[in-house]
Amino acid sequence: MSTITESRTAPFAPRVVALEITGACQLQCVTCFAESGPSGAHGAMTVDDWRRVISEAASLGAREVQLIGGEPTTHPAWPELVEHALDLRLCVEVYSNLFHVRSDWWSLFTRQGVKLATSYYSDRASEHDVITTRPGSYLRTRANIAEAVRRGVPLRVGIVSVLPRQRVTEACQELRALGVRLIRTDRARRIGRAALPVGTVTPSELCGHCGHGQAAVLPSGEVAPCVMARWLLAGNVRQHSLGAILNSSTWRQALARVPARAHSPCDPECNPASDGSDCAPAEQEACNPKYDE
Numbered sequence: 001m002s003t004i005t006e007s008r009t010a011p012f013a014p015r016v017v018a019l020e021i022t023g024a025c026q027l028q029c030v031t032c033f034a035e036s037g038p039s040g041a042h043g044a045m046t047v048d049d050w051r052r053v054i055s056e057a058a059s060l061g062a063r064e065v066q067l068i069g070g071e072p073t074t075h076p077a078w079p080e081l082v083e084h085a086l087d088l089r090l091c092v093e094v095y096s097n098l099f100h101v102r103s104d105w106w107s108l109f110t111r112q113g114v115k116l117a118t119s120y121y122s123d124r125a126s127e128h129d130v131i132t133t134r135p136g137s138y139l140r141t142r143a144n145i146a147e148a149v150r151r152g153v154p155l156r157v158g159i160v161s162v163l164p165r166q167r168v169t170e171a172c173q174e175l176r177a178l179g180v181r182l183i184r185t186d187r188a189r190r191i192g193r194a195a196l197p198v199g200t201v202t203p204s205e206l207c208g209h210c211g212h213g214q215a216a217v218l219p220s221g222e223v224a225p226c227v228m229a230r231w232l233l234a235g236n237v238r239q240h241s242l243g244a245i246l247n248s249s250t251w252r253q254a255l256a257r258v259p260a261r262a263h264s265p266c267d268p269e270c271n272p273a274s275d276g277s278d279c280a281p282a283e284q285e286a287c288n289p290k291y292d293e
Helices: 047-059 078-087 103-109 125-132 137-150 168-178 242-246 249-256 281-285
Strands: 016-020 064-068 091-095 114-120 155-161 182-187 214-217
Touching: 016 047, 047 078, 047 242, 064 078, 078 091, 078 103, 103 114, 114 137, 125 137, 137 155, 137 168, 155 168, 168 182, 214 242, 242 249
Parallel strands: 016 064, 016 214, 064 091, 091 114, 114 155, 155 182
Antiparallel strands: none
8 A cells, every 4th residue: 555645735626637437448549648449448446436536526626527538438337427426516528539429428418517528630531540540430520529519518629730741720620610619739749659669758748737726547546647647646546535645745746747837738638627627518619719729
């Protein structure tokens, strides 16, 4: 069992807690920071563990939880976790690849307090599918983006530039034409599957805002300042409470290892609070210029 030493500084109260509930995904994107894919697993955390973490996040004053993976909807208990968070008056963002959406899931996505986020790479199927390594992913994701917009589901989309001369600008234009209002772009971060050489830990690739109002819980139960900063571990929620970890000297030490950067935006996948953490659909309709290309 790891040692958690209580910090004497002011208590850390996260606004957003990202819950990486699985490493499984139907896709196997070439830039995936979590190196997830079809052979990924849900990890050591049980459903009761995740429910407890969500309750602890609410008690710490968090406003939002983000379900991420992997593909969070591959976890059989993801609807239960969304419902639990909503019962605690938390907002919930589901970061999904939108490759597969069951018809009965839309009733949950359209609940007040639920938001969607997804990744998009190009307005051309061939280019998009090369990055996801899954033929047909462009058409399915595009169709479900259009359906989310049609149903009025608050939605943000992140475009990561991966390939030379990738059609990022055209992808933005296509998304706007579909009715998406919140779009963010970024370069590929050399983390996880995109690390060069493979397996390299490169803190300089972090945006510098990891742990600023946010924390992440990985499938193992380990807590990190961000899903992108997954090697900066501060404790495990299967052994200690989330509050004890976030107010420990170990957490402060992890934050101190994040390189400080000014005006460097977070990766689109790791920043659930890009709309100010406000769940109101009206707040998300106005496109913020600083998140556009």
